[in-house]
Amino acid sequence: MEDRLGPAGGGQGRPGLSAHHRPVRGRGRDRLCLHVPGHDGPPQHLTRDGGLRLLPGQRRARDRLLDLPPARRPGHRTLRPILARRQGLKRLRNASAGLTRARYDHRQNALKWILVTCFGYLGYKNARFGRIEAHETVTAYAREKLLTARALAESHGFRVLHAIVDSMWIQKPGATEAEVLDLCRAIQEAAGIGINLEGIYKWVSFLPSRVKPAVSVANRYLGAFRSGELKIRGIDLRRSDTPPLVAEAQQRMVEVLARADDLAGFAARIPEVLEVFVEYAWRLREGQVRLTDLTIKRTVSKEATGYQTNSHVGLASRQMADRGVAVHPGERVRYVITDADAGNAEARVRAIPFLAPDTPYDTKKYLDLLCRAAETLLWHHGYDCQRLSAILEQRGVLPGEKRSTVSASGGFGRSVVPE
Template identity: 50%
Template sequence: CENHRVPEAGYTICERREGIVPKVLRPILERRAWLKGRIKAHDCGLCLPRPSRGNADCGIPLTLPSPRKGEGTTFIPSPLGGEGGGEGDKREIYSRKQTALKWMLVTCFGYLGYRNARFGRIEAHEAVTAFGREKLLQAKEICEEEGFELLHAITDSLWIRKKGLNEEEILKLCQRISEATGVTMSLEGIYRWVAFLPSKGNRESPVANRYFGLFNNGKIKARGLAFRRSDVPPLIQEAQVRMLDILKTTKDAGDYRLKVTEILNLLLEYNLMLKDGQTKQENLAIAKRISREPNAYKVDSLTALAAQQLEDTGIPIRPGEKVKYVIKDAESKDKAERVRPFPLVGPDDTYDVKKYQEMLIKATEEVLIHFGYDTKRLKEMIAIYSTSLPSREKSRVSVD
């Protein structure tokens, strides 16, 4: 099939017959498309028929940011938006099922490149990524031809903006990209504002997999933030969620800036909880997955020490399982006192206030970094207010 050359790879694929991998994946794609359709039908109050075979929606979610007030006025409901009322349970079931199928597909893609996979082949894995890059570049070029500015792109998503955009123009753009790439383009929503977090290695360079933004319908969407990670304690997750909730009424960067004081006060509130020992141990639990047998670790990381404690007490823990623990004293010379895993945590066990403060500061930095509040500045602020404000009632901050 000389006409079916893989971009950049120098070899071709055959589309005259269907191999075992597409035969297996096709019904999964179709089932997931149907489930996503049910979610949209639920959110929009519609009744959609089951799509016909071969009409799977494995498309690119398109997010169109509107960074300045008045630049974007349209919104199409997100598949994960809306409220269910009496149908909420059904919607949740649909959502969980389509997510499970998504991870099956992701796993199949990864396994395709595994050297010991019975039906895998590295060229097939490379072809998938090559076609993905080509289609993403095609979508980018079409957006720019239509006068949109590309803010970010990653794997299957584009963030673009344009002054005075309207719904008809957006839908035409989606249709054109779908026809050109053969991949269904769907509009996820329009942001009032969106913030991409900087790279950890280069503060001047934003990354596309760590961001948060506010849709026109008042819903926050976030990826890569502390509250979405299982290795972040529930208390820190709760603090960050409350900080983001404060931003739900904002319209633009100016409104966002006006909320900085309120967010900083939340930081002080949770910092005081940690210092006063008012936090339940389960709210300080860190959950991390181990990648090897507990005693096979050569470095005494906190996770390795927690797993070893479980094994030493006769509680089996295997690679791939998660271990939950509380940091007692990360700098202790006695390794056994650095962490305490669940269910071995006792009522008299203390926790490392400094370590949890660092996590709280990091979570706050993610929300306020764009206004100059990095880890250093937040630590200095906490130090000042911790020494000058003796009571909870006085734990308030004001900023210029």
């Protein structure tokens, strides 16, 4: 929840309405057809006012559950103790500070993922106790409660900027923390579930889709709470396939922006962010980076012989297999991009175990990744990769398009750079 609109104006339209929801017609009244991603099961139906319409299979699953005494219901015996323990850890976390707070936070987060996994297995086709109707019903009830929360927030004078699964971002000029806590209590009474105030943002930015920049996506955002804590989801530094150097650069940029107290302060710190960006670009240009800081980690989805195209992960996987190291589906392969445009496909990447002190890296490709990381943070202020590349040209980092190879000293790799 927040007290002002940050750099992005996200959250427009119907909260939580994604590409998996579409309006349908039925018997003279509008309904919403809710499709659960990842399976071909029947949809749930919700009326326009948010009312829940369970399908026959869902009703049977619900009725069988409700016929059991409370003590025998699966949620009571399995999930309730985990949920209660997590709530207790969150209360301890909120009352603590420093390392103690971090310790409690890590513990409650571990329990969170146990609960998430339990939900996921309801819809997993090979789960012994999986039941797709139960999975759909949980999703339908969750959406109904989210719509209830949205309606209550709007009735209290708040604007709902964004909502997803179990979270909602709201705005109301001049709102106090007491007002927000009153709203939380009202939602808890109406929806029957606990809801907490995670914090009040100084600013928050809902980021666009890389495929369709005009559309905001649900799981990419960043913001700074009044407490100074950052909330980051879906950006490069959170991704496991981002090179450490790029993640480090973006982390430093975010820390600069975190000092801003409002949107104007955010904009005022953009020049400092650009200095960080140019600093890391020069390090790449001059070869002053270690190859291990350029490592890309990707999960292998098939055996090495199963890759029909020369994707980077496929090439690295084949390099490992050719030297007797099998990488199986689900495992990770690590590699450095040596020359993304090389005519010889095998020269495009080098798996980490086979790096040499003089192994080159593709500076242009890594500069592209660095530009994307900066673009993510500054998109709403008009800085896309084209504008950022123009800044690098002005600073002399990208003087031209001809490619050549230079060597770096001190145990660093060679870099393939624009000349």
